Amino acid sequence: MDTPSTLDMPLEEAMMTQRAIRRLKPDPVDDAVILKVIELALRAPTGSNAQNWEFIVVKDPAVKGKLARMNRQAWNIYGGIGRSIANRTGDEAMKKILKAVQWQADHFEEVPVIVVACLKAVIPWFPSIAASSAYGSIYPSVQNLLLAARAANLGAALITLPLWSRFRAQRALGLPMTIAPCAVIPLGWPKGKYGPTTRRPVGEVVSLDRYGNRAFLE
Amino acid sequence: MDTPSTLDMPLEEAMMTQRAIRRLKPDPVDDAVILKVIELALRAPTGSNAQNWEFIVVKDPAVKGKLARMNRQAWNIYGGIGRSIANRTGDEAMKKILKAVQWQADHFEEVPVIVVACLKAVIPWFPSIAASSAYGSIYPSVQNLLLAARAANLGAALITLPLWSRFRAQRALGLPMTIAPCAVIPLGWPKGKYGPTTRRPVGEVVSLDRYGNRAFLE
Numbered sequence: 001m002d003t004p005s006t007l008d009m010p011l012e013e014a015m016m017t018q019r020a021i022r023r024l025k026p027d028p029v030d031d032a033v034i035l036k037v038i039e040l041a042l043r044a045p046t047g048s049n050a051q052n053w054e055f056i057v058v059k060d061p062a063v064k065g066k067l068a069r070m071n072r073q074a075w076n077i078y079g080g081i082g083r084s085i086a087n088r089t090g091d092e093a094m095k096k097i098l099k100a101v102q103w104q105a106d107h108f109e110e111v112p113v114i115v116v117a118c119l120k121a122v123i124p125w126f127p128s129i130a131a132s133s134a135y136g137s138i139y140p141s142v143q144n145l146l147l148a149a150r151a152a153n154l155g156a157a158l159i160t161l162p163l164w165s166r167f168r169a170q171r172a173l174g175l176p177m178t179i180a181p182c183a184v185i186p187l188g189w190p191k192g193k194y195g196p197t198t199r200r201p202v203g204e205v206v207s208l209d210r211y212g213n214r215a216f217l218e
Numbered sequence: 219m220d221t222p223s224t225l226d227m228p229l230e231e232a233m234m235t236q237r238a239i240r241r242l243k244p245d246p247v248d249d250a251v252i253l254k255v256i257e258l259a260l261r262a263p264t265g266s267n268a269q270n271w272e273f274i275v276v277k278d279p280a281v282k283g284k285l286a287r288m289n290r291q292a293w294n295i296y297g298g299i300g301r302s303i304a305n306r307t308g309d310e311a312m313k314k315i316l317k318a319v320q321w322q323a324d325h326f327e328e329v330p331v332i333v334v335a336c337l338k339a340v341i342p343w344f345p346s347i348a349a350s351s352a353y354g355s356i357y358p359s360v361q362n363l364l365l366a367a368r369a370a371n372l373g374a375a376l377i378t379l380p381l382w383s384r385f386r387a388q389r390a391l392g393l394p395m396t397i398a399p400c401a402v403i404p405l406g407w408p409k410g411k412y413g414p415t416t417r418r419p420v421g422e423v424v425s426l427d428r429y430g431n432r433a434f435l436e
Contacts, residue, residue, distance in 0.1 A: 008228035011369045015261045015362055035434055039420045043233040044361060045376050048300075049315060051418055057434075060427040082266070097267060118429075125343045132353060132400045133378045139357030140364070140376070143262060144233055147365075151229045158263050158358070160351045174428035182350045200269055202257045209278040210392035211336075216253060216275075 007040070007151035014151050017194045021155030022104040024188030029112050029154065034187065037148040038115070044140035047133045052120040053141060056173050056181075059113055066172035067116075067162045067184065068108035074161040075105045104157070104186065111186040116163075116173060117142050118181045138182045145185060155190030158183055225258070225369035232369045235412045239373030240322040242406030247330050247372065252405065255366040256333070262358035265351045270338040271359060274391050274399075277331055284390035285334075285380045285402065286326035292379040293323045322375070322404065329404040334381075334391060335360050336399045356400045363403060373408030376401055 038055050046052060058064055079098060086094040104111075119138045124130040142158060149156035162184050163169045169181045201218065208215035256273050264270060276282055297316060304312040322329075337356045342348040360376060367374035380402050381387045387399045419436065426433035 006228070007230040010224070010226035011229050011232045011365060012225040012258065014229045015258045015366070018261060018263070020263060031434070035420055035424070038424055040230065040233045042417045042420060042423065043236060043415060045236070045238060045364070047378070049311075051423075053423055054429065055424045056429060057424055057426050063427050093267075123346065123349075125349075127382065128341065128384045128398070129378050129381050131341075131343075131349060132381070135350060135353030136357050136360070136376060136378060136401055139354050140361035142354070143358035143361040144365075146263070146358070147229060147362075148233070158354060160265070160347050160354060163350070164345065164347050166346045174425075174430065176429070179429065180346070183354055197261060199260045202253055202260060205260065205269070205271055206253070206256055206273045206275055208275050209281050211272065211274060211394070211397065212392065216249070 007036070007148055009151040014147050017196055018147060018150045019194060019197050020100070020157035021190045021192055021194065022100040022157050023191040024111050024155045024186065025191055026110040026112060027189050029188060033152055033154060034113055034115070037145050037152060037154065040148040041117075041141040041145035044144045046137040050137065053138055054118040054120055054179055056116040056118065057113060058116065058173075061109065063172060064109055064111070064114060067114060067169075070164060070168060070172070071108055071159070071162040072105050074164040075101065078161065079105070108186070111188050113187045115145070115185045115187060116181050117145070117183045117185065118175065118179050120179050122178055123180050135182065142183050142185065149187060150194055153190070153194070154187055155192075156185050156187050158185060160184065225254070225366055227369040232365050235414055236365060236368045237412060237415050238318070238375035239408045239410060239412065240318040240375050241409040242329050242373045242404065243409055244328040244330060245407050247406060251370055251372060252331055252333070255363050255370060255372065258366040259335075259359040259363035262362045264355040268355065271356055272336040272338055272397055274334040274336065275331060276334065276391075279327065281390060282327055282329070282332060285332060285387075288382060288386060288390070289326055289377070289380040290323050292382040293319065296379065297323070326404070329406050331405045333363065333403045333405060334399050335363070335401045335403065336393065336397050338397050340396055341398050353400065360401050360403065367405060368412055371408070371412070372405055373410075374403050374405050376403060378402065
């Protein structure tokens with residue numbers, strides 16, 4: 001597999017073809033590739049330029065097993081709800097996603113590398129702007145990581161289910177209480193393919209000056 | 219000013235040279251450019267592919283004025299704290315940021331376009347995974363917007379200060395209580411330049427398997 005030294009895919013192409021790749025081969029991924037996508041993650045902005053992030057690269061089967069168990073615990077509840085809604089509404093796109101997430105849950109231990117993005121901060125509940133600023137200092141880097149993975153043809157997806165209990169996730173990863181795990185990104189060479197995604201037209205989600213003023217609807 | 223129809227800057231170059239551009243020219247920005255960067259924002263992932271975002275494009279001086287006032291109110295307190303820390307520690311990088319943020323606060327009304335990224339969701343405070351999943355459905359799109367702006371040579375920065383009171387921000391933007399404004403991105407042609415940023419080495423923020431195992435330190 002190629003491990004490009006620079007990720008020179010055009011920005012728009014990377015964005016237009018980024019999608020969650022959940023079915024991953026168990027083949028190992030070079031540390032150089034993993035460090036490269038994390039290096040680009042670190043280029044994202046953080047509030048007051050604090051760069052107060054920590055990334056845990058999980059390859060040890062024992063630690064992976066703990067994350068896999070927590071993921072399944074949450075998925076057993078959440079996925080069951082999702083399936084019953086999808087069956088009732090007959091939503092085929094949702095059924096497809098649910099099947100991929102089920103596959104991911106069943107094969108979590110075989111994923112070669114799992115990256116956990118953490119914030120070195122006690123995230124406040126109040127005021128809302130403080131929580132938004134905190135998560136706004138980690139998710140831009142997660143998105144850089146996902147885009148870099150896409151440009152490297154490395155499969156990736158953003159999930160949070162393995163973190164349903166922050167306390168247990170912290171214990172599994174040896175994190176002190178002052179470091180909050182926020183997002184989990186399983187990485188590996190894809191079984192499937194990246195490709196164009198579908199989205200609602202931009203005019204439907206943009207308002208001019210005041211909410212609901214759909215000035216850009218075509 | 220160019221308004222490229224595709225943003226084909228190589229991904230890595232866009233990421234390596236993305237920085238907060240706060241000093242913006244008052245010159246207008248074509249709607250086509252604004253819609254283009256928001257279109258690419260919409261390519262980011264959302265939890266359960268809900269695409270439950272709303273983007274308010276603010277150009278009306280009256281609405282801009284309200285956001286400018288809220289920004290200054292928060293900045294008067296927060297900036298004062300920042301300045302007294304920077305003066306005590308003599309942190310020159312921080313002083314530079316503070317000056318740029320002060321400029322932004324003083325010239326907020328002159329910024330041609332202000333985008334407010336919102337989540338169509340009541341963001342729960344508990345459990346932490348629910349809040350993280352919610353913000354994880356808006357900040358990846360914000361980062362796409364910032365990267366797309368960088369590729370278009372459009373100045374941009376991610377701020378949250380104008381949202382210090384969610385209620386007042388909602389009132390200013392005509393948002394119902396069920397839509398949460400999360401991040402503000404002032405956009406305009408830059409007075410300054412994009413360019414390489416400095417970051418801590420990746421080995422200092424990455425642990426292998428358990429927090430603190432700095433296996434990739436050089």
